[in-house]
Amino acid sequence: MDKIKRIFMWSGPRNISTTMMYSFAQRADTKVYDEPLYGAYLKETAAKAYHPGADEILNSMETDAQQVVDMMTGSHEEEVVFFKNMTHHLMNLNKAFTRQGFNILLTRNPKEMIPSFAKVIPELSMKDIGYAEHLELMEYFDKHEIPYAVLDAKNVLLNPEGVLKKLCEKAGIAFDKAMLSWPAGARPEDGVWAKYWYANVHASTGFKKYEAKDEQFPAHLEALLNECMPYYKKLENLALT
Template identity: 30%
Template sequence: MKNNNNKNHHIAMWVVPRSRSTAITRAFEQLEECVIYDEPLYGAYFVNVNADYHLLEERILKIWQDNLSKYPETNYDKIIQKATGKLPDGKSISFQKNMSYFMLPKFGRNWLKSMKNLFLIRDPKETIVSSWKNYRLVNQEWRLIFYGVGWEQHYSLFRDIEALTGSMPLVIDSTDLVKKPREYLEALCFELGIDFSEKMLNWSSNPDNSNLNWGNTVYASYYENILNSTGFFYEDKKSAIPEEFPNELRPYINSSLAFYEEMSKYRMILE
């Protein structure tokens, strides 16, 4: 193991919703030396954007309460202490999946200098349509997806970390990775300073002990496919935009494409 003597080897993967981030996190979850922190910033993000959340209508409040039951820590400083601190016994790596839009402008960023930062991208036509479909599954109104598009915040954080660290963060297009999972995971592990393992390519379906299991919460359907999977698979969805695709989505896609295309210039490309 390349980092046996480093008990604070922390990896932060920054994502937008529906970017295949859970599948990639499942791959890292197979490493015995790795502990998974799944969206640890959620609690702090939630209480800072919904100070009066107790006044939300009952249906929406149930969604937030489900989330807070999984992310009870809402103090930003305490979350960062854990994210950058000593790892549990037997662990030498933490892999942290974070929504970029959870990093509110008021949140301090100096801790990011101690992380290996990775940005995951995927064509916004796919991420936004997938988000829209899932919002419909849990009967959320379309207007709420505004908070879950995330591309402007994704790009802004990418540039913030570049300025903060003085180097370009890693960028992976998840479509590239699912087409060649072995090649990209090997290259990604090399860049992150950890050892690739064959275990990262396959996993058991329906795990009881996964940190990515949302159980009976309202968002269980978001994770159902990947938790029932046993490895990476690629499906061309660019030609599968549904006929009922609402026109309201198009401005979000069009504005997000510029951020995606700019970040795509820096993505890892393997021949």
């Protein structure tokens, strides 16, 4: 294995994944990539029909999943490269490439995530949100002794510095206090989909204080919530605090 430290983050949607990308982008030794498998996912699934800006996304990036994997595992000038990925974007790819880096499973309580995602994509199913794939990935990592850590969005927001220090230690990189704040506004690494999803992050200058959601959960999504919870609970118990 080469000397580049690759960090593959596998997240569900609406899950502080962009906040984590902005955090890692503050490191002088790190280059970040925003959802490099998104184009391939839209090309190869039915999601193109209901994801905002799908055609623009497809025209803006590589849509061959294997080419994206080759890029992620290829040569990079930076010491650390951070790939923000959605877990469900993996589709049927051979997961063996994940051995070439440190992996992060970023989860969030579906009771908070589902209503947030449904505001942009109202009709949701398990295939859109990645909870089952998270557990599948974790089992794959355990079976093949691939290094990883589990993060819960709530724990990160409650204790950003403490959790990031533990994460960096597990990943084999030094913690950098610069990871805790950033200037407001967009970043050049943002995907073209940022205008649909990143307003809160663009308004932020650091990790926001955790606030429990008090809005009523949508009744028509209760069945999906019940389906997600067993997967989430298994991840929640392993998350860094």
